[in-house]
Amino acid sequence: MERPRGRVVAARVIAILADAVQLGFLPVFVGGAPTGFDAVLDLVVGAVMVALLGWHWAFLPAFALELLPAVDLAPTWTIAVLVATRGAPHAAERASATPEPSRLPPSLPPSTPPTS
Numbered sequence: 194m195e196r197p198r199g200r201v202v203a204a205r206v207i208a209i210l211a212d213a214v215q216l217g218f219l220p221v222f223v224g225g226a227p228t229g230f231d232a233v234l235d236l237v238v239g240a241v242m243v244a245l246l247g248w249h250w251a252f253l254p255a256f257a258l259e260l261l262p263a264v265d266l267a268p269t270w271t272i273a274v275l276v277a278t279r280g281a282p283h284a285a286e287r288a289s290a291t292p293e294p295s296r297l298p299p300s301l302p303p304s305t306p307p308t309s
Contacts, residue, residue: 196246196247196278200245200246201245201246201278203245204241204242204245204246204274204277204278205271205274205275205278207238207241207242207245207270208238208242208268208270208271208273208274209268209270209271211234211235211238211270212268212269212270212271214234215231215234215265215266216266216268231259231265232260235256235259235260235265238270239252239255239256242270242273242274242277246274246277246278249273249276249277251272251273251274251276251277252273252277254269254273255269255270255272255273
C-alpha cells in the first residue's frame with residue numbers, strides 16, 4: 194500500500210512524541226493515579242495511526258502492550274509505526290524509481306577507423 198510521505202513522517206513524529214510523553218511523565222505514571230490519561234493517550238495515538246497509515250497488524254500488539262503497567266514505558270508506538278512503514282515505497286519514490294524509456298533511437302555500435 195502506497196502512503197504519502199507526509200503521512201508517514203507525521204505518524205513517526207506522533208509515535209515518538211507519544212512515547213516521549215509517557216517516558217517524560219514516568220514518575221507520574223508509576224504512581225498509578227493518572228492511568229486514565231495514559232489510556233486516553235494510547236487510544237488517541239492508536240486512532241491517529243490507523244487514520245494516517247491504515248490498519249496494520251503491528252498496532253494491535255503495541256496497543257496491548259501499552260495496557261500493561263511496566264511494559265508501557267517501552268517505545269511501543271514508535272516500534273509499531275516503524276514496522277508498519279518499513280520498506281514500503283512512497284508514491285513519490287516509486288514514480289522516481291521507474292526509469293523513463295529513452296526517446297532517442299538506439300545507438301549504433303562504435304565505428305572502427307578504417308585500417309590501411
